[in-house]
Amino acid sequence: MFKPLRIVPHGTNFPFVANRTKAFVFSIALVLASFGLILVNGLNFGIDFRGGILMEIKTEGPADIPALRSQLGALDLGEVAIQEFGGENEVLIRIQRQDGTEEEQLLAVEAVKSSLGDKVDYRRTEFVGPTVGAELIEAGMLAMLGALGAILVYIWFRFEWQFGVCALIALAHDIISTFGLFALNGHEFNLPTVAAILTIAGYSINDTVVVFDRVRENFRKYKKMSLAELFNLSINETLSRTTMTSFTTLLALLAIYFFGGAVLADFALAMIWGIVIGTYSSIFVAVPLLLYLQPRRGDEEDEDLGAPGTVPQGADGPKD
Helix, strand or coil: CCCCCCCCCCCCCCCCCHHHHHHHHHHCCCCCCCCCHHHHCCCCCCHHHHCCCEEEEEECCCCCCHHHHHHHHHHCCEEEEEEEEEEECCCCEEEEECCCCHHHHHHHHHHEEEEEEECCCEEEEEECCCCHHHHHHHHHHHHHHHHHHHHHHHHHCCCCHHHHHHHHHHHHHHHHHHHHHHHHHEEEHHHHHHEEEEEHHHHEHHHHHHHHHHHHHHHHHHHCCCCCHHHHHHHHHHHHHHHHHHHHHHHHHHHHHHHCHHHHHHHHHHHHHHHHHHHHHHHHHHHHHHHCCCCCCCCCCCCCCCCCCCCCCCCCCCCC
């Protein structure tokens, strides 16, 4: 028979909490670097946010991207970005918004079609105005702030306010670093990316809640154990579940990133980074931060069950 796969060996006792200072220094540096990249490079907002013209075409054979850039650049339409979109004969054309009304945008589309001719299959043509783009930015930011607020309230009611604050700090760390990643590599930041960030928030908080739940359970079991030992025990007890869930999710996301085409690449990239950094923050940031806020152990009067793996004096063993 096959043995079950274990990424984390049984009985692992890695000193996560003892290494919290190194983790905090790394996290602070990561957040500061992300802010710096956002301020210096900015985000490469997609057409969803900036406004402009988006055209998807299909050529008869492999597209000659340099020739297309030269051909459309001669139309004097401003910034024109051209990239392969899926297959070698599928091309995505982005044209900056033209000055004027909708009529000027339509004239720009007609100019492109006249230049490329009838040998090209025009599969999609879209126009996003600057007002809509500004509204989408505002709606995206409100969605993220609303999600963070709802998560804080949920954790507060389920646990205590200290848990909510730590979860929110870890979550902000994940989201800010994702913004920093996109500012670093210049990938397009669009509505699918916002959706990915909201998904990251949900995934990260799920990981954090699993560890918090074990912390609360161990509060009742080990009343005389120091907080540092108890938090470290809780992380190690949930480590196998956390890593296995992240590993299997990453397998699917890597497949989407490499084989899903250009449409899903930015979404998958944000999700891949979010899974990695979210798992890290749940283990190295959220739980160790509790040491500084000193949450209550609860009012239960259960006796300390002793060290893990032992049976307290007078307690019955496992029933058949």
